[in-house]
Amino acid sequence: MTATHRHTPDTPLAEAPPPVLVDLSGRTAGTEPRARRARARQLVSRTLVPFALLALWQVAADRNWVSPDALPPPTVIIEAFAELIRTGELQSAIPTSLARSLVGLLFGAFTGLALGLFAGLWRVGEELVDAPLQMLRTIPFIAMIPLFIIWFGIGEEAKITLIYAATIFPVYLNTYAGVRGVDQKLIEAVRVFGLSPLEIAWRVIVPTALPSILVGLRYAAGVSLLALVAAEQINARSGIGFILLNANQFQRTDIIIAGIIVYALLGIVIDLVMRVIEHVSLPWRPSLVPA
Incomplete structure (x- = not known):
């Protein structure tokens, strides 16, 4: 019985690529920082408007534009x-x-x-x-x-x-x-x-x-x-x-x-x-x- 020998190449097999991890949450790189900046801008805008109205109210009262009574x-x-x-x-x-x-x-x-x-x-x-x-x-x-x-x-x-x-x-x-x-x-x-x-x-x-x-x-x-x-x-x-x-x-x-x-x-x-x-x-x- 003759034995058959399988020829192996001298060059090594190419390594399999690493598995690709898919983020199922829908977020991509840079989305989270942008979301934080958007929330920060929203917080600032919501805070500035009331304070601006209070400042205008105080100025109007100090300059007697409206009656203090x-x-x-x-x-x-x-x-x-x-x-x-x-x-x-x-x-x-x-x-x-x-x-x-x-x-x-x-x-x-x-x-x-x-x-x-x-x-x-x-x-x-x-x-x-x-x-x-x-x-x-x-x-x-x-x-x-x-x-x-x-x-x-x-x-x-x-x-x-x-x-x-x-x-x-x-x-x-x-x-x-x-x-x-x-x-x-x-x-x-x-x-x-x-x-x-x-x-x-x-x-x-x-x-x-x-x-x-x-x-x-x-x-x-x-x-x-x-x-x-x-x-x-x-x-x-x-x-x-x-x-x-x-x-x-x-x-x-x-x-x-x-x-x-x-x-x-x-x-x-x-x-x-x-x-x-x-x-x-x-x-x-x-x-x-x-x-």
């Missing part, structure tokens, strides 16, 4: 803040106002969510609920104040009920639209697995409608603050509205503006909390994940 300069507003903190009025007013807003928002959001699901999931619910709510939501909630005073008096019930009534409609409308916007083909597909109507509603329809529901909650949170401002004008004995009413009696424009700024800051905080809730509840949405 009508629009006190920022330095006087800061002194008003310091006065409210020193006397303890601000520390006691903020929790009181927040409690009113949150209680009304919670009850209003729960009612709006329940009505939205009822009208969105069942045709009979739409026939019973949608038309009356569409009619009621066109009434400004401020116009209901005299009626609420007659019904509930001038105590906390009237204030919380006003906030409650104002926050129902944003949650209802977005819940109803989110439920009705679910793709019918998706529902038909899951029926193949033998799910009951309640299981389909809980496992498919509600999760699919969740982004729209959260938009309604976020909008309702802002509306609750607007309703709070109106509600605290009803013979308030505590809260930020009470500070504003007292300042109005003594013509303290600086304290009135300070109270308005507190309302604005509360609105920013509430909106930030709702953004966090959206981010936690919808981690799969790229638009809600911070860069």
Whole structure:
């Protein structure tokens, strides 16, 4: 038997190229520094505009372009803040106002969510609920104040009920639209697995409608603050509205503006909390994940 010898070449085989690593995130070299620079420019632009307005406000007050009694300069507003903190009025007013807003928002959001699901999931619910709510939501909630005073008096019930009534409609409308916007083909597909109507509603329809529901909650949170401002004008004995009413009696424009700024800051905080809730509840949405 003859052995066959395989000829090996003198030159070594060429080395295989290293594996190519593909970045599936979509980022390329230089993207991250550019993104950081863009965020830095955005932060600077958002910071410069408010400071420029404050500087213009101060200059206008110093040169008597505007009356200090009508629009006190920022330095006087800061002194008003310091006065409210020193006397303890601000520390006691903020929790009181927040409690009113949150209680009304919670009850209003729960009612709006329940009505939205009822009208969105069942045709009979739409026939019973949608038309009356569409009619009621066109009434400004401020116009209901005299009626609420007659019904509930001038105590906390009237204030919380006003906030409650104002926050129902944003949650209802977005819940109803989110439920009705679910793709019918998706529902038909899951029926193949033998799910009951309640299981389909809980496992498919509600999760699919969740982004729209959260938009309604976020909008309702802002509306609750607007309703709070109106509600605290009803013979308030505590809260930020009470500070504003007292300042109005003594013509303290600086304290009135300070109270308005507190309302604005509360609105920013509430909106930030709702953004966090959206981010936690919808981690799969790229638009809600911070860069």
